[in-house]
Amino acid sequence: MVNRFILNETSYHGAGSIKEIANEAQQRGFKKAFICSDPDLVELGVSKKVLDVLEENKLAYQLYSNIKPNPTIENVQSGVAAYKEAEADYIIAIGGGSSMDTAKAIGIIINNPEFADVKSLEGVADTKNKAVPIIAVPTTAGTAAEVTINYVITDVENNRKMVCVDPHDIPVIAVVDPEMMSTMPKGLTAATGMDALTHAIEGYITAGAWELSDMFHLKAIEIIARSLRSAVKNEAQGREDMALAQYIAGxxxxxxxxxxxxxxxxxxxxxxxxxxxxxxxxxxxxxxxYNAEATGDKYKYIAQVMGVEGTEEMSQAEYRQAAVEAVRKLAADVNIPADLSEIVKEEDIKFLAKSAYEDACRPGNPKETSVEDISELYKSLI
Known part of the structure; x- marks a missing residue:
């Protein structure tokens, strides 16, 4: 069996690493940056940290901030038009998954104009050219969009998210600077941190997992388990550790x-x-x-790296439950709601389950599933 692994050309880690953006832009001969950043980050002055680096080095840029928290087809389309008007030659994405996903879609369409219909990018699009060079600067410790070949765009008309998978969209450079994450409120830190944990656990047990990916995922779970509570308290070491952990999971x-x-x-x-x-x-x-029966002994190692003691003496059923409870406790400790009762309407479950079954992530699940199984899972959470 052949396994493929794709990562950034270059990544920078650590406080102050955004200063390397200027060096990379100059060394690569870039002329003008198209900055993708959501309006909240612009208003809060977070994006300005990067803009200051560009201005100090006399590097031209154009700011684009028509980006919603769940970016839409319209956000991408208007971004493509704005990129062309700006006459830029590279993109700097500043933000969480929303900014980076928008940047990826824009970058792909600019260099693959036959995919101008954003809907044509869903799934595994057969693009021929690499996206416009992207420098990705995460401001949340969760999505890891700066190191992935995936992005998600919302089709508002049909109330669905399109998962797009394309090796050509991966940012050329990732700049993981924990100082860019220091202003995240507690709730967002908790939510994005649990997103990173989900990436690590799902990636560890997915059908496509193998020894190299397991190494990254287990380490990410370990760091998140020991660091997320600290990061939510806005402690510097916790922030730095979470910045690394989410990248490793990605x-x-x-x-x-x-x-x-x-x-x-x-x-x-x-x-x-x-x-x-x-x-x-x-x-x-x-x-x-739900998946436990299809995971072999992997939950034992999840439990171990999350700090559960005595797993070697536990039965399979016991260490599987211990892993689940460790995740529940971490979520509770960072004030994540316990269920979906305040979110999901029972009359929507049929639509939700069908959409989930058709989602591009579903085939990777370690256990075969069905619309009915997914429907029951939703019902169990409301």
Whole structure:
């Protein structure tokens, strides 16, 4: 069997690493940056940290901020037009998954104009050219979009999220600077951190997992388990550790896939605009229980790296449950809601389950599933 692994050409890590953006732009001969950043980050002055670096080095740029939390087809289309008008030659994406996903779609369409219909990018699009060079600067410790070959765009007309998978969209450079994440509020830190944990756990047990990806995912789970509570308290070491952990998780899952936690979370974002990390965090323990029988002894190692003692003396059923409870406790400790009762309407479950089953992440689930199974999982959470 042949396994493929795709990562950034270059990544920078550590406080102050955004200064390297200027060096990279100059060394690569870039002339003008198209900055993708959501309006909240612009208003809060977070994006300005990068803009200051560009201005100090006399590097030209054009700011684009028509980006919603769950970016839409319209956000991408208007971004493509704005990029062309700006006459830029590279993109800097500043933000969480929303900014980076928008940047990826814009970059792909600019260099593959035959995919101007954004809907044509869904699934595995057969693009021929690499996206416009992207420098990705995450401001949340969760999505790892700066190191993945995936992006998600919302089809508002049909109340659904389109999962796009394309090796040509991966950012050329990732700049993971924890100082860019220091202004995240507690709730967002918790939600994005649990998103990273979901990536790590789903990537670890997905059908496509193998020894190299397992190495990344287990390490990410370990760091998140010990650091997320600290990061939520806005402690510097916790922030730095989470910045690294979410990137490590991204290195893994981007190359092996995810499962039905993400399949079930995507329709919630499309229909109710539910924050992706919150949806994942609530769904994760229930799906872990559902998938347990198809995971061999992997839950034992999840439990171990999450700090559960005595796993070697536990039965398979015991260490599987211990892993689930460790995840539930972490979620509770960072104030994640326990269920979907405040989000999901029972009359929507049929639509949600069908959408989740059709989602691109579903085939990676370690256990064969059905629309009916997914429907029951939703019902168990309301």
């Amino acid at each position: 290195m893994g899952f981007s190359n092996v896939g995810l499962g039905i936690v993400h399949s079930m979370a995507h329709p919630l974002g499309a229909l109710y605009d539910t924050p992706h990390g919150i949806a994942n965090a609530i769904i994760l323990p229930a799906v872990m229980e």
